[in-house]
């Protein structure tokens with residue numbers, strides 16, 4: 082059983098063949114997908130719920146991506162709280178800081194990030210953190226809010242943030258980036274994350290793993306990243322799949338819907 086713990090099934094690039102690629106994921110052994118509720122912006126954060134309602138094995142989240150932080154109004158924080166009551170909404174996010182693209186001003190990113198962490202703490206839900214070129218501020222803000230649990234998704238940060246996240250009880254999730262030949266340092270971090278703290282994801286439609294690099298990514302490709310991680314860690318694919326699926330269950334407590 083393999084779990085894709087981060088996908089964007091609502092993405093327009095899936096419009097033409099969405100049902101077929103969801104079926105392909107199932108046929109390849111993926112038994113759970115967490116689709117991220119960011120959508121095209123804050124008003125669209127419920128975009129994953131229709132998938133969660135249509136498929137017993139798909140779950141969703143709600144939140145505002147750092148790219149969209151400047152579009153947030155007070156009502157969107159209420160919207161997060163309201164939509165998070167849905168039984169198949171398992172987490173708040175993705176939220177965080179992206180200083181690579183800087184699509185929203187950094188001070189607004191920080192404020193919207195912290196607000197969402199506070200909502201997650203209040204609702205006792207895990208958070209899905211997106212962080213890019215913002216290691217220091219991410220760590221500082223995570224330390225300001227408690228109690229928190231969650232995952233740093235599509236991890237590409239340095240050892241310092243990995244250690245801080247582990248110290249704070251967070252999980253670390255790796256995407257196809259870890260399979261890229263130039264990502265040696267990242268692969269070394271992935272090799273050493275404790276077994277009970279590891280997740281695997283596609284972040285599709287972005288970041289297809291080798292050997293699909295450059296193509297549109299999809300949940301069935303999570304197999305390739307899992308295979309890479311298993312090999313780096315000296316365990317079998319089956320062991321990696323079951324460890325990461327158990328970790329997913331422990332963090333997100335998905336309701337039994339089968």
Ligand SMILES: [Zn+2]
Pocket residue numbers: 175210211212234235
């Ligand atoms: Zn992200």
Ligand SMILES: [Zn+2]
Pocket residue numbers: 087088089117175284
């Ligand atoms: Zn994402």
